[in-house]
Amino acid sequence: MTAEYKKPVPRPSMNPEVSAPFWAGTKKHEIWLQYSKGANKFMFPPREVSPGDLTPMEELVWTKVSGKGRIYSYTTIYQPAIAAFAEEAPYVHALIQLDEGVRMVGNIVDMTEDEVRNNSLQINTRVEAVFEDVTPDWTLVKWRRIEE
Amino acid sequence: MTLRGAAAIIGIGELPTQRTTTGRSMIGLMGDAARIAIHDAHLRPKDIDGLVTEGGSIYPGFASEYLGIRPKFASGSSMMGASGPTGVLLAAMAVQNGLANNVLVVIGTARNPAIPPAADGRPSYRGEFEDPYGMSAGANTGYGMIYKRHMEEYGTTEEQFAKMAVNQRFNTLENENSVFKGQPITHEDVMSSRYVNYPIKLLETVMPCGGAAAVVVTTAERANASLNKPVYILGGGAAADPLTGWHRDKLTESPVARSAPLAFEMSGYTPRDMQFAQFYDCYTILEAMCLEDAGLVPKGEIGNFFDSTDTTYKGEFPINTDGGQLSSGQPGLAGGFRHVVEAARQIMGKAGVRQIEKNDIGLVNG
Incomplete structure (x- = not known):
């Protein structure tokens, strides 16, 4: 934090x-x-x-x-709309299909820069939610890959 | 044919007026009024196939997303306090002409000081559930995910999408109204242009521009006396899908899958009868998906189609003969309108060097 x-x-x-x-x-x-x-x-x-x-x-x-789901699709952001993200680019912005059927967007946290630049992330990869306490008021949901 | 007796109101919904709508938002109130009206009409929400909202304060696409209604006719009726009655007229014209069977007209306003104004003045989820994760500009993020999904589901390649951009650039080279006039590009140029967001490359996106377009429409009877060759409107549809692309049930399907069949049915023609197409093209992927959903190309085969078909104005099936928005620039809200103007120009025989020979009938998606 x-x-x-x-x-x-x-x-x-x-x-x-x-x-x-x-x-x-x-x-x-x-x-x-x-x-x-x-x-x-x-x-x-x-x-x-x-x-x-x-x-x-x-x-x-x-x-x-459950906080678990699969990667439904993703895009790799090279040119963020908001300047504060610029130094992190490129990064993955993914669409997650939760096991409960709904979708949400978020970032995949555990990727190396090579993995990001090579577009090696596979659709349908299993993921689970991780939580980032970014300020005292707000905690964002992000995602990391897990075994099946 | 007039509206007289052609359409009727069969259900009504109204919420109590409140000085302050505590805990409630505009779209939430609209949802309650909609439920009451649909129930009063002895219908179910899934029977609703037309949707009219005020439009300026809330896009029909966003209402579709929030309410879970997938209309094959959708429109705004932005007329300030007269938006409701205007919306009813639009609904009546829609049902009279077979654009929809049951149109929901729903308008509301919240007075809730707990709701801060949205960034662009209209409700959307972007500021709350998307921006914290680093969006790209405009609609890039959603279309990037749709592009990737199309590649996954159908095996379409970036090389195939790039061909669309190259063909359209050829079409624009002598277009006096194009921001890219006289600036050719090669397939290699598209492929090596930088990722704005993978898989979307710079030369697969539109350049935001200023501009304007206009047409005059009259009755077929009066059109016969026109000095221009009349461009008859044989059919049409105006569907809407969720504004937030990832709320679509199937990411790779656009609302054209509902509007185009209606247009063809009305016209008596089929996709095989079309001689050319002018299609909305903010991104190669959007144009590709819509060409498929219109039935001009079988679903999932757009890649093979562009491998084997010359879509320039010299080719066997011309598409976006003026360069489209991708290669002429996107004049903001007039973006989809340019496609109508170019279709009319081709049918009138006014397209000059890029005039196509088979110019009797075409399909426009704006």
Whole structure:
């Protein structure tokens, strides 16, 4: 943890109250998702209705999930939009399909520069969440490769 | 044919007005109003195949993403306080003309001081769930992941995508309206251009530009008296998918998979009847995916298609005959409109040196 974290922390502009349980979860190094009984599925990002069946917010249940999944796709960022990332480029920005069915984006933490530049990361690789306490208020979810 | 009696409202939804909408956002309120209206209509959300939102404050694509509705007709109706009634007119025109069967018109406003204004004034998840992980500019990140997924699922190669960029650059060389006029590139130039984000290379992305486009549309009857050869509109569709690309169920499929079949059905023609195509091309991958979803190329075979087909204006199936946006520059919001103008120009026979011979019928995706 460092006082001078220069990169962007999450800016909840949709509805901070709705996504607060997700970020409270990451601070405990856990992943919590809304579960819609009506649709019988997990949801991400957090919403006020469940997508597809429009189940209302009161009927969505926050539930702790495994934090494991697979790489669904990725791109390697050579030219970040935000200057604070420039010195880290290139790095991998991956789309993870969680075992619970939802997807989220994040970085893969344990790659060597050669692996990044050679695009050696394989789709479907098994990953698990790791948590980075970037400021006293915010903990980001990142991902590392694991055995099957 | 007028709108008289052609369409009807069959369900209504309304939330109580509140001085402060504590705990709630605009899209969340819209979701509740939508659920009430759909229920009142004795329909289910999956029966909704058309979606109209205000548009300026919230993109139909974002509403599609949040509400989980996948419309084959989507539109904004940005008319300030008159957006709702205008939206109902759009919905009526859509159902009257077979663009959709059940159109949801949904508009809302939140007054919740706990919600900070979004960076660009419209709701999206980017600032909360994407920016902290280091996005590339514009839509690069999402399309990079789609590109990689296309390579994985179909074996398409970067070399094959690069051919699209080269053919379009040839098409633009004598285009007076192109920012890249007279600047040829080779396949090697594309392949050796730097990664903006792998697998997308610099010469596979558009250059942001300024510009504008316009057309005049009239009735077929009046068009017969025009001094220009009329460019008849035979069919169309306007589908929307999640604004955030990774919310698509299938990353490599675009909403063209829903809009193009509608357009063909309406027209009485098939993809095999098309003589040329003008297709939205912010990236090679987006154009490739849409050409497939339109049925012009079988799904997953775009790579082989570009290996074996000359798509320049001299070739057997011309695509983006003015260079497209990739090789003419992307004039922002007019980006997709340029493709309409070039299609009309070709049909009118006004394309000059790049005039194609078979110019009776084509497909445009903007």
